[in-house]
Amino acid sequence: MNKVGAIVARHWLPLVVLNSVVAAIAVFVATTSVREWTSSAQLILPASSSNLEANLGTLGSLKNSDLNFSPQLNPLKVQQSILTSEALLDATWLSDPQNKPGDKPRDYAKFFKVAPQEQTTIMRLTVTGASPEVAKQRAASLIKAYQNRLNELRRVNNEERSQFSRKQREDAQIRLADAQKALAEFKETTGLVSSDEQIKGVVQTLNAITTVQAQAQAQAQASSDRAKFLSSRLGMNSKRAIQSIDLGENQDYLTVRRRLTEIEVSLAKLQSTYTEAMPRFQRLREERDALQQQLQGYIAQASGNTQGDANLTASTAGRATLIQQLVLAEGEAVAQQEQANQLTQKIQQLNSVLRSLPQNQARLFELQRQAEVAEGLYKGLSAQAQQSSIDAFSAYPNVQVLDPPTVDAKPSSPKTSLIAINALLAALLGSAALVLLLEARNPLLSPKDLHAIEFPFVVSIPRLKSANLGLKLNTEHPAEFQRLASTVSLQPLKNRSLLVTSAMMGEGKTTVTLGLAIALADLGFRVLIVDGDFQRAGLSSQFGQGHTSSIDNKFIKIQPNLDLMPTLPQSGRFMDIATRGKFERSLADIQSTNDYDYILVDSAPVSQSTETAMMATIVSNVLLVIRPGESLRNPVNDSLGELAQHSAKLIGLVINAVNTKSVPYTHLSNTHLSSETLVKT
Known part of the structure; x- marks a missing residue:
């Protein structure tokens, strides 16, 4: 959180500008957006009430549910498409309060929204307008145009369906008549009515005639x-x-004999077809018996009216009897043979009929099936025509207004809460993007950036309550400055001089210089602070010496063992001093004429001045100051590179303003600065 706060503090000005722009845009949108009111209404699709059910014969049955929409088709979606169709919107625009002839808006459909309610047959209609009256009138106009459109579609659909159904029924009726006629003609030609019963009767008759034919034979x-x-x-x-x-x-x-033969033949025919109980059969038998008696009378008369006996004799009477029996036997043989022949022909005819029955039966079944299909088709078309006339609203139902159009007194847009939420989100996201962009261009210094650099020692300084340490010389300084002074005193410094610098402003370089000087003085060393910032002269200004030139070797006594050599802030002044060697000779004179143990030079930031790098060629011992949350990666890396080019020697690193109550002192000699050390500090 401290790092995030530091990043935000660094970029506060761009963030303020960005959020001000977002707020201004939100206010502009809220004040300039067109106000709109919303009218809402509810429409309902009634359920179908027809109960048609028709028997289609072999094709099954037809119910009114078979004529409804497919399960894959949602009637509410169909009605929604009709409500938002271009034809309906054109009709609504004609009665719109804001109608301008020939100037219908391209986005006119945006004022109308239809939302089908799930698990119901209800549709919710919402219409927006520039005023409550406009919104309400638009909704009423759309509903009226919608109902008129349904009536028109229903009428056209009914006419088209009736015309199509009439032609289909006529064709089906013709096919039915043809099929029934072909079936009747086939039955009449073949005599086949019920194939199973007829086959059974033919087989029984054939068996009976076969038996009778065998007996007659x-x-x-x-x-x-x-x-x-x-x-x-x-x-x-x-x-x-x-x-x-x-x-x-x-x-x-x-004549009697021929007639007797004919009767015998007739009796044989009747016996093969009918029973003996038939009246005609009885009459023929009686006539036969009478003819036999008459024939016997003729024979008896011819034989002298003498009755023969059963034995064969040579007498006239015996011969007459035998002749009579012979004549009767021959007559019976002829009649019975004729009967057997006729029965044989009958058997042949029945066998022929029996062989043709399967083929005729298949043809009969096919004709019956064709007739049944034609009848079912005709019945189905008739039922559909009846359904079309009974239920004229099957395709386009009579949609009813469940709730008439109503308008809320408050405008539906613009929504200030939504604008505020969007502005807040835009501010947050924009701020995050801006900070990431700025940080990507020049990010904060991290421990990994200094991991590969060797520092003889690293010392952390806690955050001070007062940054103007020089104005409070009697204040007890933190123990970390004493540790820093002790560490510096152990370093082999050339000419006992030390350049204290930083990469950029605000890292506490001057505070560290003054704190280190005071701590060295407390240790008994005589210390001279040289204000080497020839552009700002911060130390000189703190002690009220902003008009004195450092070249004049006028020292200010700060406290025992601690003096200040001020400078005069003047742009380009150091370049003249450095090129003529005055700064180097001045330091040499100070070291030779004054018995100072340490000379601390407070320089300008390396990345913001070329003077510091030139000073590093004279005062080669450099103490670098960085500040967590303030030091940037690019300026620090550039400053380290510039110091290395001028052969400066980094004797230590001071981490200033650390936000911890107690930071352990770490003294490293010729070792790498670890990332763990920087994290702790």
């Missing part, structure tokens, strides 16, 4: 075998047997 075979047996017993076929009993020319007999 077996019966036909049995009747044929019986006829062959009877023919072999009679030794003739049926035709010859009939002719033998004079029936070959009987037309009635032949």
Whole structure:
């Protein structure tokens, strides 16, 4: 903190100027900024109230939630974009109180801000103006223009959607009619209605007909075998047997026989398809039985009305019976064979139908699916048209004013507190930057800067209560001056003379010179102080001798064993003295004529005068004084370099005005000054 305070103290003037400028700018901004008032209002988006739900068949169902915005789309952001659109601002500008025809500001949008509230359907609108009336009227104009714009967008959107939906519905209706027509024609052509049930019925019918066909084939075979047996017993076929009993020319007999054969064939057909309980089947059986009796009567008449018996005889009666059985057996064989053939054709047809069913079934499914999709699409478009007509605010809802525009009595800007905070931050940051810049150009001396320099001894002097030590000679001096005097007395000084200097002003060089002189005098040495500052003559002025030239060898007695050789402050005076050798001869005369143990020369700062470096060629023993928090790196380094160029001998380093109560005395002989030593001091 001490270092920071020292740095700030060094640069107080630039800091004061900088902070004054910042304060002036803040005051200027606060007094010249345009005052603005803010009007605020709240808008709310009501929730949709439509409850449409439509069944789309195979496509599922359609609810009103399917027609709302996508989850990735925020309705409030859409409304915010509409509120801040250029078209809406143009409409608002037409009714603006500050409207100038054809002179709309480019930054007119900055007066309007829309902020959607999170987790709600509320938007907050803030509008600024040069007066409360202007701000309120702008907000009202924007809300009115916004509602008109929503109505316009809603109307246009509804018309476009209706026109598009009408054309889509017409196309969908045509596709549905085509699909239903193709399905009906296919069903009519193939007779396929329910494929699973039809396949099951065809298989059952096929099994039944196959069984009946096998029975008919077996019966036909049995009747044929019986006829062959009877023919072999009679030794003739049926035709010859009939002719033998004079029936070959009987037309009635032949007619009855043909009719009997037809009935047998019809009965066989009905038996393969229907049950015997069918009325038609019963009538045909009764007609068959009657024809068989009539046929038997013809045969009996032809055989002399004699009933035959079961045994084969050569009599007429027995032969007639066999002929009758032969004729009946042949008729039954023909009828049963015809029945078997018809059943075989039926079986072939059913097998063909059964083989074509899978293909027809696939085609039926495809046509049904097309019809269902077309129907679902038509229903969906119809539902969307209904939704568009019921909920006209789906895309552009009817935004309602939750809170009308209100204006705070106090202006919203400029905010003096914000200006003050910004000014304070600018002052702090600017001050820090300025100090860093100045310190970077000429930083304070640090222990590392002197670490590589050899000093025979280093002595620290605490901060004195009074800097004007020369005016208080009776004051008890710190013990550090006694230590410094003792250390100096142990050094082998050429001509017993010592040049006390510093790199820059304010480091306490004159105070250290006077303190060291008094301490040497207290040790019993006779000491002469030479005021070698030919520009300021600080010591001479302190003791009231500002008009006396040092060349005149007029000494001032300060106290016992301590004298002062004053000088006259005059620019360029030392250059004349040095070039003529007067200063060197004056010191030689003093040393030869006066018995002084030590001659201390208080010179000007090395970095601010060329006289000190020239004195160092005469008084080669140099005691350098530095002051923490005051000494700068560049002047000290330059001063050390200049002294080294003039072959000066640094016999010691005095660290003046150290802010510690007790600093240990350190006496180093031909050693390096360590950074730890400087830190302690």
